[in-house]
Amino acid sequence: MVNFSISNARYTYEHDQKYPSEYADIHHIVLRSSAKYFFVYALALLVLACACYLYVLKEQSISLVYFSLLFDIFLVKLLLPKPVKKESVIIIPAFGVQLETQYVSGKVTRCFVPIDKILKPVLVECVTPVTCYWTLSLIVRGESEVVLVFKNFRPPVKMLVHVWKALRVATDCKEETCAPAP
Known part of the structure; x- marks a missing residue:
């Protein structure tokens, strides 16, 4: 059951609410067929x-x-270097965050980050000589680098904000920060 969806020419964001929000909160970014x-x-x-x-x-x-x-x-x-079909974020507030990447071949890779190790979810604007885009990352305790939530896709910020807000609620980030306009 999809509760909320946003689409653009390249990606579709789906907020999937199969379970009550205190059990699991599922967010998908799906590559649209081209x-x-x-x-x-x-x-x-x-x-x-x-x-x-x-x-x-x-x-x-x-x-x-x-x-x-x-x-x-x-x-x-x-x-066709990256045959990725869908990237998902499964937020389980009691345990942690599971990051999934589903490939066109059917292969699925998963990465689990315990909730007590997540210091803060952050939206970062990345600027290169060619382009500018937003990424969603997790600052994790004990790691020297941030964990990218969407490793293969570069969805627009209006899709990332929904996942970022859900991650902030799950990790109990209370302080106010500047958030980009969706």
Whole structure:
């Protein structure tokens, strides 16, 4: 049961409330399907079909087909480097925060951070020479680096604010800080 949802051209944010909020609070960022996957696979199929045509009808070497197959694999890996379908944050106030990444292949990776080790959830604006984006991180006791909540996606701040507020409630962060406008 999805209680709240926000979408843009690239991502969909879903606040899933299967359980009462004192048990678990689930937030998903889902990558919307794009025509990019169709284009890349169609291009790879076209390259392979041309190689087969040259081999069968023009009597070229079979090594051309092998090289085109290797080129197709390289092309797909280059153009589709992160086959991530969904990233989720499961907040269990009594225990901690579980970060999940679900891949297109069906593989799921999980990382659990105990609630008593979380010092503070923070929204950070990252500026590079090319772009500017927001990330949500957890400052964890005993760790030298922050833990990124969404490692593969860069959702807009209007989606991150909802997760940030839920994390603040779960970790009992009471002090007021500047929050970006959603």
